[in-house]
Amino acid sequence: MTHRTLALLASISLLAGCGESFVAADGDTPDQDAGSTTPDGATPGVDASTPGADGGPLACGPDERTARLVYFGTSMPTVVPLTAGQVLAVVDFDTCSGAFVTDEWVLTAKHCGVVVGRRLCVGPDPLNANVCFTVDRVEDNPSVDMTLAHVDAPASSRIPALEPIPIMTERMDSTWIGRTAEAAGYGTQEDGSSGEREFSAEPIARLDDVYVTIDGMGDRGVCFGDSGGPLTVLASDSTVRVIGALSYGDPSCTGQDSFTRTDLQTAWIEAIIGPVVVDGAPCGRITPAGDCVGSSSAVWCDTASGTLTSETCAAGTACGWDAAASGYRCVSDDPCGGISAAGRCEGGTARWCDEGTVRSRGCSACGQLCRYVDEVGGFYCRPDPCLGMDPDGSCDGNVLTTCDPDEGVETTNCAAFGRVCGFSERRGAYRCIRG
Numbered sequence: 001m002t003h004r005t006l007a008l009l010a011s012i013s014l015l016a017g018c019g020e021s022f023v024a025a026d027g028d029t030p031d032q033d034a035g036s037t038t039p040d041g042a043t044p045g046v047d048a049s050t051p052g053a054d055g056g057p058l059a060c061g062p063d064e065r066t067a068r069l070v071y072f073g074t075s076m077p078t079v080v081p082l083t084a085g086q087v088l089a090v091v092d093f094d095t096c097s098g099a100f101v102t103d104e105w106v107l108t109a110k111h112c113g114v115v116v117g118r119r120l121c122v123g124p125d126p127l128n129a130n131v132c133f134t135v136d137r138v139e140d141n142p143s144v145d146m147t148l149a150h151v152d153a154p155a156s157s158r159i160p161a162l163e164p165i166p167i168m169t170e171r172m173d174s175t176w177i178g179r180t181a182e183a184a185g186y187g188t189q190e191d192g193s194s195g196e197r198e199f200s201a202e203p204i205a206r207l208d209d210v211y212v213t214i215d216g217m218g219d220r221g222v223c224f225g226d227s228g229g230p231l232t233v234l235a236s237d238s239t240v241r242v243i244g245a246l247s248y249g250d251p252s253c254t255g256q257d258s259f260t261r262t263d264l265q266t267a268w269i270e271a272i273i274g275p276v277v278v279d280g281a282p283c284g285r286i287t288p289a290g291d292c293v294g295s296s297s298a299v300w301c302d303t304a305s306g307t308l309t310s311e312t313c314a315a316g317t318a319c320g321w322d323a324a325a326s327g328y329r330c331v332s333d334d335p336c337g338g339i340s341a342a343g344r345c346e347g348g349t350a351r352w353c354d355e356g357t358v359r360s361r362g363c364s365a366c367g368q369l370c371r372y373v374d375e376v377g378g379f380y381c382r383p384d385p386c387l388g389m390d391p392d393g394s395c396d397g398n399v400l401t402t403c404d405p406d407e408g409v410e411t412t413n414c415a416a417f418g419r420v421c422g423f424s425e426r427r428g429a430y431r432c433i434r435g
Contacts, residue, residue, distance in 0.1 A: 006296030073189060073220065075126040079181035080201070080232050081286045081299065081308065082240050090184045090197050090230065091120045091377030092129040095186035097229030099242055100164040103154040105273045108228030109245050109260070110147045120151070122159060126197040129186065131159045139272050144210055145247040146260045147228070148272050166234060166278045167262040167269055168241040171206055175312075179204050179296065181214055181233045181243065184258070187225025194225045204233075211258040212244045222246055223253035231259040234299055238308035239278050256340075268338065277374050289327040289355070292319035292341055297330045321356040343379040345370035350379045385409065393430035395421035400432055 076087065091098040098108030098120065099162055108114060121129035137150035142270050155162045182201050188194045200222065205215035214229065216222075222229065231244040244259025262269065270276060286308060287394040290300025298319045299310040313319055313330035321336065322329035328341065336353035343352030348364025363370040363381035371382050386403035400412045400421045414421045414432035424431040 024104070073196075073200050075196070075198060077182045077184070077199040077232075078201050079180045080234055080240055082165070082182070082232060083163055083290075085161050086165050086240060087197075088122055088124060088159060088162040089165050090186070091122055092186040092195065092197070093118065093120050093228065094195075095225055096227050097187065097225065098245070099184070099230035100155050100162065101167050101242055101269075102164050102273050103156050104150055106135075106149045106151065107230065107242060107245050107262070107269075108147050108149060109247055110145045110248070112147065112228045114138055114147050114149050118149070120149070122155070122162060124159075124161070127195070129195075129197065133158070137324045139258075141268055143264060144260050145263065145266060146245055146262075148269065165230060165240060165242050166276050167266070168233070168235060168243040169263060169266045169276050170236060171263050172212065173242065174207070174263070176204050176207065176212075176233075177343055179233065181212075181231050183214065183222050183226070183229060183231050183246070183259075185222055185226030185229030185246065186224040187227070187229070188253070205256055207261075209264070210260060211247065212261050213256050213258045215256050216250075218252075218254050221252075221254045222257045234297075234308070234310055236310070236312070237278070237297065238310040290329065292328050298327075300327050300329070321353055323356055345372070345379050350381050352379065392428070395430050397421065400430060402430070 034385045065415045089100040091100065093108065093112060093114065096108060096112035096114075098106045098112075100108045100122070106120060109316070110342050114135060116135055118135045119132050120135065121132040121433035123129040123131050127376075133151035133153060133155070135149045136152045139148040140151075141147065155164065180201050181204055184197065184199045184201050186195055186197055189196065189198065200220050201215070202214040202216055202220065204212060206213040214231065227246050230242045231246065232240055233243050235241040242262055244261050247258050247260045249255070249257030250265060266276070286299055286301045288301050288303050290298055292298055293325055296319065297310055297312045299308055301307070311330050317330040317332045319328055320331045320341070321327075322331050323335060335356040336358050339351055339353050339358050341353050345351075345363075346360075348370055349362050350370045351358060351360040353359075361381050366381065367384055367387070368381040369384045372379050385408035389403045389409065391403070393400060395401075398413060398415045398421045400414055401409065402412075403409045412432060417432055420435040421430065422433045422435050423429070
């Protein structure tokens, strides 16, 4: 595999998909799909009621559960429970990113070219990293794309709320594939701007002897300026850890991105910064009731110690509501009858488990779509940007008009591609086709 190092491109940021039209290899433009996402292929129905404790009608409007949704990047993490202080640890190098892993040391990528005298900044406002430091020592890893930068003053001396995020020292193996990790950085966003701290939750797709790779699945990811930024997870000891520094990624900014693994560089890192010592971590946003990290693990706040506790679900169990524990745990008997907190689409209705009770929201009745949002692993009602437009598209002369539920209405001048606008029998829809 040829790796596209981002040093030549000022490196990588949390970005939306590019809304460009393009012509497929067979001469047709790609399919557009404006229908509801339904695992069982059910026809969207009309259901505006919310069964459960209240049983009353549900007024149309934004899905009340979408406060945690990530469509591309968000200013706060949505899955990995970083504390407010750990959020502050994400560093802006201006064209690169990084993270405080101790009070005085920042982890970043070697290809960022950090040298003594370079400035780096953090701050409580994601749009304004205004608390700055100067690098006074640089240690480049001799064999992989990783750098440790020492700053001229402890982070806590200038921003007391900042909490460093310790590196991962336990060795990751194949069981980590599919777990959700959270990337962070200050790089380019979908509108072309940069300099805003953002996060993106994505599944781990691959591990090799240098990198841990996550997959934005065409919806989100890291981009230019995020290089060196941290990838964090909830570790087995229920602490948040940095498992990698961003090295290279897909040029679309919404594909697979690879981070140099910290668990394979622990000896080199500890030889410089000293042994990694982690105090009991506070719980951040996690309550005693807890939450599911995907379906494979549960995390909750231990009220006695005030620290995070997590559990990886064994075969035959999954994260769900445990009435006995009054919280989300690994369970085999589910009171919601197989409907998880993530939920599912049944026609045009989103159904989910809310603390042991099945609830639903009628998307179709409100002019919305029931769709799976993989950033948070759940089914939600989302606005329909197509507003009932024919999913097969339409032609106005040689101008093709289609609509994608994520990108909205798109127009393509087929003549620009040497094609004409017409009905594609193979696609079963209007596309740019050969004349």
